[in-house]
Every structure is written in structure tokens, then in C-alpha cells.
Amino acid sequence: WLKYNRKITAQDVGKQYPLQFKFCVKYYPEEVENELVQEVTQRLFYLQVRNDILDGSIYCPPESSVLLASYACQCKYGDFREELIDDPNNFINTDNLLPERVIEQHEISKAKWIETIVKMYKNHKDMLREEAIVEYLKLAQDLEMFGVNYFNIKNKKGSELLLGVDALGLSIYKQDNKLTPTIGFPWSEIKNVSYSNKKFTIKSSDKNSSNFVFFTDHSRINKTILHMSMGNHDLYLKRRKPDTIEMQQMKAQAEEERKTKQNYKDKITRERLAKEEIERKLADMELRLKESNEVNEGTQRQLEEYERKIRELEELLEQSNRQKRELEEMHARLAENKRALEHAKANADEDRERLLKENEQIQLQISKKNIEVEHGSEELRQRQEELERLRAEREELEAKASMLEEAAKAKEKSKEEDVTLGSMEFVDDRREESRQTNISSNIELQNQLKSLAQDLNEKRVVNKMEGIDHIHNENQRLGLDKFKTLRQIRQGNTKKRVDRFEAL
Known part of the structure; x- marks a missing residue:
């Protein structure tokens, strides 16, 4: 890490140019x-x-x-x-x-x-x-x-281990497992940290506990560990104290900005929902309009069919009237023949026989015509009843079609409207142990x-x-997560945990 109060070239940054930095x-x-x-x-x-x-x-x-x-x-x-x-x-x-x-x-x-x-x-x-x-x-x-910042360390026995330094404290890991620490020391238990060459010493606030000592391969590593420990411990304390005036102001400003954005978000959401509702209604109207158009088309087809049937019935009625006229003409001829027959009684027998024979033929034709007329009259009566029914249905369909057309127009109209060495301050606040993921x-x-x-x-x-990956799967099988593991590795007093570290 670069120090802000020293020139960059006076620090250990290498000799390659151009220099590259990471923020x-x-x-x-x-x-x-x-x-x-x-x-x-x-x-x-x-x-x-x-x-x-x-x-x-x-x-x-x-x-x-x-x-x-x-x-x-x-x-x-x-x-x-x-x-x-x-x-x-x-x-x-x-x-x-x-x-x-x-x-x-x-x-x-x-x-x-x-x-x-x-x-x-x-x-x-x-x-x-x-x-x-x-x-x-x-x-x-x-x-x-x-x-977590990991550092290779050794205990007094020379066992190779990993030291993890993070916002919650110090943790000890096995070399092949960076996921699951075996021993943990919260910052609230650490009173003083120091190093001498490759040896790093941590003094606990527990008077009954011996010092926690480990070794690294180079003093520069210990220096880094010291700086990381001091910085994290300082922040650990600040989080457990009331906020400064400056921090309170920053939080208040951030909260105000958050509320403003939330209000804007709510407004946008309301507008989007309103737009979606309008689009849904328009889609529904278009669907109904399509359905009404289909109904209108069906109604029009029915009306055309009714018109065809009405024309057929009218033709049949005309035919019936024509038959009636023919029958009347036959009756007239019969009457005329009767008069002629009466007038010709005195005529010759052969004329009389001829007239009688002709009269019988006409009488037979009249009888046949009467039968046809009777059948035609009955059929005509039925057809007239059907015609009246069809006309009534047509009027009803026309009224319905008119209503659908008015509704479609109304829908269309509505559519348009829309570091330093030194002692560490002691604090007994381990709230992190009650956290959950x-x-x-x-x-x-x-x-x-x-x-x-x-x-x-x-x-x-x-x-x-x-x-x-296998370590993670095993932790899942055991129901472990970050904070459950944290509570486990901090069990027992500090002395017991230091002794466990020395025994690794």
C-alpha cells in the first residue's frame, strides 16, 4: 500500500515504467x-x-x-x-x-x-x-x-498455517482450507500487537492467557499484519461508538437522497403500472371489437340468408296468385259454357254431347286446380308465417347489429383518450456473533x-x-455458514484457544 505522505518514487514500487496502480x-x-x-x-x-x-x-x-x-x-x-x-x-x-x-x-x-x-x-x-x-x-x-487478508504463518511447533485478518478479528486456518477457520480471536479480546523481526506477538485482554505468538518468513509481512490489525481494530471500535456529527450529517444526507430516489421510483412505478393498465384495457377493447366485428359478419351472413329465403317466398306467393287467376279464368269459362249449353239445348245432340264432354273436362280441371290451390294455400299460409318470423328476426338482428356498431364506436373513441505501535483500546461488544446471513x-x-x-x-x-468446492459442499452438508462458523471458533476462553493454536 502506498503512503500518502511520501513520494511514490521513494516507496517500493519497482522500476518498470509506466507505473500501474490499483485503486x-x-x-x-x-x-x-x-x-x-x-x-x-x-x-x-x-x-x-x-x-x-x-x-x-x-x-x-x-x-x-x-x-x-x-x-x-x-x-x-x-x-x-x-x-x-x-x-x-x-x-x-x-x-x-x-x-x-x-x-x-x-x-x-x-x-x-x-x-x-x-x-x-x-x-x-x-x-x-x-x-x-x-x-x-x-x-x-x-x-x-x-x-479476509491471508498471511502464511507458523506456530512455535513450526506448523504451517494461515492467519486471516478481517473486520471482525483474527482467524487461524489450515493451509489447504481458506473457507473454514479453526480458531478465532475477536478484536475485543486483543489488547496489544507488536512484532520483532519475524516474530509477531499479540497480548490478550484476558490476564490468565499467555501471549499469542506466531512467526512469518519476513519482517515486512509482520509489518503489513500490524498495519492491517491496527486499522481494522480502529474501525471495529468506531462502529461500536456513536456516530460523529460529520457521519450523522452524511447519513442524513444519504437518507434524504434515498427517499428522493424512492419517491421518484414510486412515481415511475405508478406511471408504468398505469400505462400497463391502459395498454391492457386497449388490448381488451381491441379483442372485444374484433369479436363484435366477427359477430357483425355472422349477422350479415344471416341477414343475407334471410333475404334469399324471403325472395323465394315472394316468388312462391306470386306463383300462388297466378294459379288463383287461372282458376278464376276457368270458372269464367265454365259459366260461359253453361250458358252456351242452356242456349244450345235445342241444338243437335252431337253438339250437346260435345259440350257435355267439354264441360266434364273443364269440371275435372277445376277439381284438380281446386286441390292444387288448397295445397298452395296451406303452403302459402305456412310460408307467410315463416316470412313474418324471418322479418321479425331480421329486424331483431338489425337492431343488434346497430347496437354493436354503436358500442364499437364508443370503444374506438375511448381508445383515443388514453498503523503506530501501541496498546489497543478494549471494548466488550461482540455483536457480530449474533448475526445471520x-x-x-x-x-x-x-x-x-x-x-x-x-x-x-x-x-x-x-x-x-x-x-x-468439496470443502464448501461439506460445510453445506453440516449446515455451516460464515457466522455459525464464527461462533464455533470463538468458543471457550482466550487461554484455551491460544493453547489450541500452539497444539496445531
Whole structure:
């Protein structure tokens, strides 16, 4: 780490030019949501943590990697939109969202990874980008390697171990396991830290406990450990004291900005919901209009059919009238023949016989015609009744069609309207031991991750898994997480834990 009060060239920065620097966080927070007040701080810290997860500096299991990737999408793009995946040059198609280790260990295509991430991404609808950053960091801070600086050390027996320095205290790890510490010392138990060459000494606030001593390969490592310890311990104390006036003002300002953004978000959400409701109503109106048009078309077809039947009935009526006229003409001829017969009684018998015969034929034709007329009259009566019924139905259909047309016009109208060496201050506040992970309090999210883990395990290539993956799986089987492990490794008094360290 560079010292701000010294020239860069006077520090151990190497001789290669141009010089490259990394802007990184040295001391990690305990609780991101309460400590990172300003949005610019949150975003810069998010970028570092995200990079540490992607390059494997912080171990993250596959299912959690997918969940964090979905929040990363919300941070970068806002709410999900279909066009984000339609363009092959956009979105996840070009973004690095998952650790390479996770991708290599699963026989899953890139398209399937995208589909899995998008499924969770869609659940973050209406979440502000700043909120997504905080949610990402809240999940990341529950990862076991979050904010831990590891150093190779040896105890008095010469056993090679790892020392972890973080915001909560000092932890001892086995060389092959950076996930699960075996012994822990909270900052509240540490009274003084010092080093001499390769030897590092920690004095406990417990008078019955001997000093906690370990060794490193170089004094520079001890110097770094000292600085990290002093800085983390100082912040540990500050978090357990009332906020300064300056911090209170910063938090008040941040809260005001948060409320302003929340109000804006609520307004946008209301407008979006109102727009969706209008679009839904318009779609419903269009559907009803389409249905009414279909009904109108059916009604028109019925009307045309009725018109055809009416024309047929009118033709039949005309035919019946014509038959009546013919019958009347026959009756007239019969009467005339009768008169002629009476007049010709005196005529010759053959004329009389001829007239009688002709009269019989006419009488026979009249009888046949009467029968036809009677049948025609009955059929005509039935057809007239049917005609009256059809006319009534036509009038009813025309009235219904008129009503549908008026309703369609009304719908169309409504559519348009819309460091320094020194002693450390003692503080007896170990609130971190009562904490739980964010996921443990969210049953729905637990179920989602459990289901996703099962799906991913089916596609996982076991011989590509690393030792840290097996350690994580075993911790899960035992029901352990970061804070449950923390409570376990701090059990017993300080003396017992120091003795355990010496025995390793």
C-alpha cells in the first residue's frame, strides 16, 4: 500500500515504467448497508468485490454466482428488456458475469447460462441500480472469504498455517482450507500487537492467557499484519461508538437522497403500472371489437340468408296468385259454357254431347286446380308465417347489429383518450456473533438457490472440482455458514484457544 505522505518514487514500487496502480479498498466493512453511506463509495466498492469474485479471490459457489450475476445485470442495465438478449453484441453475450471456475466445472452452454441468469434477473424488476448494488454487496459480505487478508504463518511447533485478518478479528486456518477457520480471536479480546523481526506477538485482554505468538518468513509481512490489525481494530471500535456529527450529517444526507430516489421510483412505478393498465384495457377493447366485428359478419351472413329465403317466398306467393287467376279464368269459362249449353239445348245432340264432354273436362280441371290451390294455400299460409318470423328476426338482428356498431364506436373513441505501535483500546461488544446471513432470513430465496444448486449439480463435472468446492459442499452438508462458523471458533476462553493454536 502506498503512503500518502511520501513520494511514490521513494516507496517500493519497482522500476518498470509506466507505473500501474490499483485503486482498492484496504479495510472492508462489517455491514455494507450501514457503513457505506455515499453511493459513489458503494459503487467503487461493488466494482472491487465483483472483480474479486470473478477472478476467484473470493470463493463463491455456483448458485450464488448466478444470483450475484443477476444483480450485476440490474446494476448495469436496469430492468430487464428483451432487446438486451436479442442483440448478440449486447448484454451477457459480451459481459463477464460468472467466475471462470464455475463455467469450466459445468457442462452448460453459454445460452443456457444466459437463460438461467435472466430468469433471476427478471425478479429484480423496479429495483433501482443503487439498490441492486447494495443487495449484491449484502450477499457478497456473507461469503466466507469476503474481506479476509491471508498471511502464511507458523506456530512455535513450526506448523504451517494461515492467519486471516478481517473486520471482525483474527482467524487461524489450515493451509489447504481458506473457507473454514479453526480458531478465532475477536478484536475485543486483543489488547496489544507488536512484532520483532519475524516474530509477531499479540497480548490478550484476558490476564490468565499467555501471549499469542506466531512467526512469518519476513519482517515486512509482520509489518503489513500490524498495519492491517491496527486499522481494522480502529474501525471495529468506531462502529461500536456513536456516530460523529460529520457521519450523522452524511447519513442524513444519504437518507434524504434515498427517499428522493424512492419517491421518484414510486412515481415511475405508478406511471408504468398505469400505462400497463391502459395498454391492457386497449388490448381488451381491441379483442372485444374484433369479436363484435366477427359477430357483425355472422349477422350479415344471416341477414343475407334471410333475404334469399324471403325472395323465394315472394316468388312462391306470386306463383300462388297466378294459379288463383287461372282458376278464376276457368270458372269464367265454365259459366260461359253453361250458358252456351242452356242456349244450345235445342241444338243437335252431337253438339250437346260435345259440350257435355267439354264441360266434364273443364269440371275435372277445376277439381284438380281446386286441390292444387288448397295445397298452395296451406303452403302459402305456412310460408307467410315463416316470412313474418324471418322479418321479425331480421329486424331483431338489425337492431343488434346497430347496437354493436354503436358500442364499437364508443370503444374506438375511448381508445383515443388514453498503523503506530501501541496498546489497543478494549471494548466488550461482540455483536457480530449474533448475526445471520442475509439468505438465512429469506425462505423464498433459499428455496430458489436450493433448486438452482440441484439443477447445476446435475451438469457439474466432478473431476474438475477443486478442494475448496468439496470443502464448501461439506460445510453445506453440516449446515455451516460464515457466522455459525464464527461462533464455533470463538468458543471457550482466550487461554484455551491460544493453547489450541500452539497444539496445531
